[in-house]
Amino acid sequence: MDNERLLRDLGLTKYESSAYSTLIKEGVTGAQELSRISGIPVGKIYEVLSNLNNMGLVEFQRSRPRKYRAIKPEVALDNLYTRKEENTKSELESFKLKISELKDSFSDSNYPDHTEIKFWSTLIGEEDIVKSIKNTLDETENETLHVKSMKVKEVMESKSKRHKDFNPDILLPLVTDEFIRAAKSGISIKMLLPADFFVNHLKEKYNQIPDTDIKKMIKENLEVRILECDYDFVVIDDNVVYIPIPDPLNPDGLLGEMKMIDKEYAEKLRRKYEELWARGKRTVLE
Template identity: 35%
Template sequence: MSHIVLLFERMYSVSIAFNLTTSLSYGRTVVLIPLGKIIVLLYDKPKSSEIMDEKLLAKIGLNRYESSVYLTLLKQDSMEASKLSHSSKVPIGKIYEVLKALKNYELVEIQPSRPQRYRAVDPKYAFKLMYKRKEEETLNELKMLKEIFDEIERELCNDNLPQNVETVFWPDRFRNNELNEMVDSFFEKIEHEICVVIHIKYRPGRSELYDASISTFSKAYLSLVQRGIKVKILDPGSQLLPSLKELIDSIEDLSFKRYIKDLMEVRILETEYNFTITDSKITVLDIEDQFNMSRNLGMTRIYDESYAKRFKAKFDELWTKGELFSLT
């Protein structure tokens, strides 16, 4: 590590130095040294190779905590969680969650010792295995998508019913209130119930576009409840959960909160399924970008009650497996 030194006159420096310390402290060693009328702010500057490594790991789905822990373990034979937390600059409250994620990626192994020690899997082996797994997942998703479209074609390709399938493609970037208007337009047509299954890929940090849209969808779901519409959501533990809870906590009307309890139910379930059913007659399927699975190109709405009935049966099956999430 190289060092950067910043100097401040003491009479102006306290708040400036504090703010800089806060902004620079992630993954850095920061030292404040008072010298007479001068305060010296000394912090470690990350090597360009470390920044490059983290950027590369981000491209395969690792967040900054996961990248930091994995890169730290690569430099060590093995480490205990507490020491790893200190060395990687990952908060101790987050370290076990991060290690669990890395183990699921098969990038980290747990050694049977007391206390447990963790070591990085050899990158040559680990990333070949990850690539193979991603390849298989993509092929399976493509196969499933083809089967769905084949079934749509068989069931709905009828010259007399051209209105039964509607496809909507998103813009590359929503401008101003475009997303709000699109969601409002879709939700205002719902009359009785919406059942939503959210894919595991939308867990926190996996999709910036999804995370950025959470506030819009949270408000839209509550507006449905306000209209007396039943809302049932299966969520993998995405940012939607704290967003909904925060909105509900901010509501002062106790009668409306009871209304929410009666009409809205959320359960946690990690699943590969991703669909929405409205009023037991419309099925909504996302059109995924095959070059970036965290991004959707648009959606297909299928207006067919028999088709929606099959998806509702799948939803009910998944619903029994979900863990109840308390909204109040």
């Protein structure tokens, strides 16, 4: 195995890798001799050895001329790992600080009041659907309202209508995890569903949580009611709406979904949701 290549993979330069590998073979060596054996230019050798010393890979004798020795690999590589770990922590802290500064900066900007419409292509697999739900919940600051139509119930209950790319038995536990995660973070979630297929998974996950404080928070933030209706939309906070778009070539499928940023329309859908919510049958987690 090419040790010098592996050292370069760990972040050493070509010259640094060559110098360390040569010192491992030759033992205590002077800079001039090391330059001759390794082929590293004399003008570069002292800088290379200084870098290796700073990394904890090489030590030197204070003699005339100065002699260099490679630190044992098992010790030297641990030194390299520790140095990398410390640098990474420092970089992450700096990155985190910049993220915080940007959040504060962007929070001072006014969110656009104008209407904006975006279109997403069809979500066909478990991973796509879960990712879409996760993004929707991550976008929510305070409250999200979901209502699903009878078509969802038909798809869940009829194997002949199920999409070939997703299995409800796989999808529902993943979706449940995302809603529980959001509820634990303090997001208020209301869901109107045509059947109790989601509630059963939710109860199972809920009862597996040992922390009573977390269970209390989930119970306060996540409400599900059962109502058979033809409505299908999502309202996020006071200005964002998601609406599914049917596929004209496949009545049981979706062409995609539309995202609208429109306070006026979101308010209309919110009022409709409140009407539907009042008609829904309550469910309990315990």
